[in-house]
Amino acid sequence: MGKKKNKENRVKGLQLRKYLGAVAFNNITRLAFGKRFVNAEGVMDEQGLEFKAIVSNGLKIGASLSIAEHIPWLRWMFPADEKAFAKHGARRDILTRAIMEEHTLARQKSSGAKQHFVDALLTLKDQYDLSEDTIIGLLWDMITAGMDTTAITAEWAMAEMIKNPRVQQKVQEEFDRVVGLDRILTEPDFSRLPYLQCVVKESFRLHPPTPLMLPHRSNAHVKIGGYDIPKGSNVHVNVWAVARDPAVWKNPLEFRPERFLEEDVDMKGHDFRLLPFGAGRRVCPGAQLGINLVTSMMSHLLHHFVWTPPQGTKADEIDMSENPGLVTYMRVPVQAVATPRLPSDLYKRVPYEK
Numbered sequence: 320m321g322k323k324k325n326k327e328n329r330v331k332g333l334q335l336r337k338y339l340g341a342v343a344f345n346n347i348t349r350l351a352f353g354k355r356f357v358n359a360e361g362v363m364d365e366q367g368l369e370f371k372a373i374v375s376n377g378l379k380i381g382a383s384l385s386i387a388e389h390i391p392w393l394r395w396m397f398p399a400d401e402k403a404f405a406k407h408g409a410r411r412d413i414l415t416r417a418i419m420e421e422h423t424l425a426r427q428k429s430s431g432a433k434q435h436f437v438d439a440l441l442t443l444k445d446q447y448d449l450s451e452d453t454i455i456g457l458l459w460d461m462i463t464a465g466m467d468t469t470a471i472t473a474e475w476a477m478a479e480m481i482k483n484p485r486v487q488q489k490v491q492e493e494f495d496r497v498v499g500l501d502r503i504l505t506e507p508d509f510s511r512l513p514y515l516q517c518v519v520k521e522s523f524r525l526h527p528p529t530p531l532m533l534p535h536r537s538n539a540h541v542k543i544g545g546y547d548i549p550k551g552s553n554v555h556v557n558v559w560a561v562a563r564d565p566a567v568w569k570n571p572l573e574f575r576p577e578r579f580l581e582e583d584v585d586m587k588g589h590d591f592r593l594l595p596f597g598a599g600r601r602v603c604p605g606a607q608l609g610i611n612l613v614t615s616m617m618s619h620l621l622h623h624f625v626w627t628p629p630q631g632t633k634a635d636e637i638d639m640s641e642n643p644g645l646v647t648y649m650r651v652p653v654q655a656v657a658t659p660r661l662p663s664d665l666y667k668r669v670p671y672e673k
């Protein structure tokens with residue numbers, strides 16, 4: 320950390336969202352395209368900048384279109400949006416086609432070229448009759464579905480860690496016992512960190528990033544729990560409310576990861592008390608990846624640093640209200656001071672595999 324950043328850290332605290340967003344971006348683009356758009360000094364290349372601009376433009380357009388999406392007869396009022404959407408799609412396709420071309424060339428040059436999600440799709444193109452448009456759609460599904468959701472969950476979880484120093488300390492004690500203080504932890508460590516896993520699960524319970532899941536549409540008239548759902552209805556399931564229902568959970572508003580040590584509750588669609596990833600035929604296909612990414616972000620942040628509120632503020636002053644939307648960010652981004660807890664050589668940038 321540079322001098323300026325260090326002072327900012329101690330006084331105002333760091334805005335965690337910025338860093339978590341960057342980690343999510345790097346992880347998902349690397350998985351999908353096998354690329355890091357950021358060099359060893361942290362500088363993003365031109366393709367990366369274009370990529371980021373497209374992602375944020377997509378979010379902007381998505382938010383404005385969503386009103387018309389839910390009230391279809393209002394659609395005629397948004398012709399400009401439709402145009403913006405088409406322009407956005409064209410820009411996204413140009414960038415994605417260029418990256419796909421790079422991968423095709425790399426595979427032609429060397430049979431040992433690395434396989435990423437884009438390579439898997441291009442290799443299976445003929446076998447499954449996938450069009451280029453379908454491949455572009457699948458790649459972008461992964462980006463839009465996986466990036467905000469994971470960064471949002473990690474931000475809420477870190478806010479809970481600052482509000483609940485008892486829990487933060489207990490996670491850190493588990494790290495010290497299982498991993499120690501002289502190395503950086505890695506993914507195989509996760510299975511030996513049961514309390515950390517409970518912390519992640521408790522965060523998904525109280526702060527599901529898609530509180531109403533994704534909208535579903537009934538394709539037939541059905542009766543559920545005494546309610547008539549006419550054919551063609553948009554159906555939203557409020558998993559946020561279910562996870563806070565005192566009829567289902569003991570002291571539901573309390574952040575208490577121990578509840579999952581006492582009772583192992585599934586969160587991948589098999590137990591209707593806890594459905595951050597939905598359930599059934601359209602359940603989130605990225606659930607395990609999402610859980611691993613959040614666990615990874617949390618584990619590095621909490622193993623490396625102790626997190627406290629900025630100077631002159633108190634943990635119980637942290638604003639825990641949601642910003643309304645299809646995905647729910649914290650209304651006020653959380654700020655926190657990071658105090659290192661490992662030997663200094665473990666904070667150096669590590670070389671990465673190209």
Ligand code: HEM
Nearest residue numbers: 461464465468469532533595596597598601602603605609
């Ligand atoms: C914190 C992480 C995540 C959460 C909380 C989450 C949540 C959800 C939810 C609630 C749904 C709708 C399920 C339903 O309607 O029953 C969904 C769908 C989906 N998710 Fe995720 N997701 C996460 C991460 C990811 C990641 C990392 C990926 C891929 C890389 C992904 C890809 C998808 C896709 C493609 C769908 C649509 C599936 C379909 O309609 O068939 N998600 N997700």
